[in-house]
Amino acid sequence: MFISIDFADDKPIYLQIHDQVIDAIASGKMFPGSVLPSSRQLAAEFGINFHTVNKAYNLLREERYIQFSRKKTAVVSEPLMNETLLQEWDNRERTLLAELVARGVSRQDIVHRVGRLLDSVRLSVENGSKGGEQK
Amino acid sequence: MFISIDFADDKPIYLQIHDQVIDAIASGKMFPGSVLPSSRQLAAEFGINFHTVNKAYNLLREERYIQFSRKKTAVVSEPLMNETLLQEWDNRERTLLAELVARGVSRQDIVHRVGRLLDSVRLSVENGSKGGEQK
DNA sequence: TCATGTGTTCTATATCGTATATAACACATG
């Protein structure tokens, strides 16, 4: 499975699941049509409550990363992007970038660092996912 | 004042203060030696409890952005950066970048976007702050 | 000397978010 939970982490469990699903989509491990494990199934796998998994799934649905088919199974959606989402992203990214600037990291170092991170995220997004179709 | 509070925002007040102080340092509005308003003073200005301001200041101190002089006033510290901080930053940045990648934004668009944000953060950091010395 | 303003520490309360637990429901599947 592409999900792991760190109970020692101060990040809430439902957010760990949420973020890792997004990471799985970004990296190409999952793509539009991919079926996610059911709430109860994933919960059982990690010994957590299925409501916690549900909270992560519902958040992902509100953000349009996934949707639920009539079969009631969670499925990865087609990518969606708009100006509102970009602006909200900018606000969070700006806060994060300000940390490095405040600590004296140069613009060049930051850009280079972001570039490396982008590559590590996108590793397989442009290649290996072709040939996987839903349904 | 360079700080404002949005009570409608779901972001905790102490984090709003925390983030805005970092932004002020990053943008050059504050620099090593700059004196922050006292907890009680800033709290009175916004009609909030001084313990809430204290929480923000103590967090900023733990992260070495500020320190308290013998006079007990909060003062901006010299920039500090190390590998541990960079790795923790990478983790958060990677999660944020994955959101855009998962939504289908191209690498070029993301890099361009981060560059613009960086410029908006650093506006005055390289110029206007020279000539301001502590004590 | 003494009043003032600092950050610090302590106790207390109220509210919200997180996580768990249990039960019941409508729905689609095989």
Added chain:
DNA sequence: CATGTGTTATATACGATATAGAACACATGA
């Protein structure tokens, strides 16, 4: 018709957030 979905509801427990009030040691400046 039993099974497994997501959904909804109620309940409890715990930690984080925010407020409130009191008291303390310390440095400042009148």
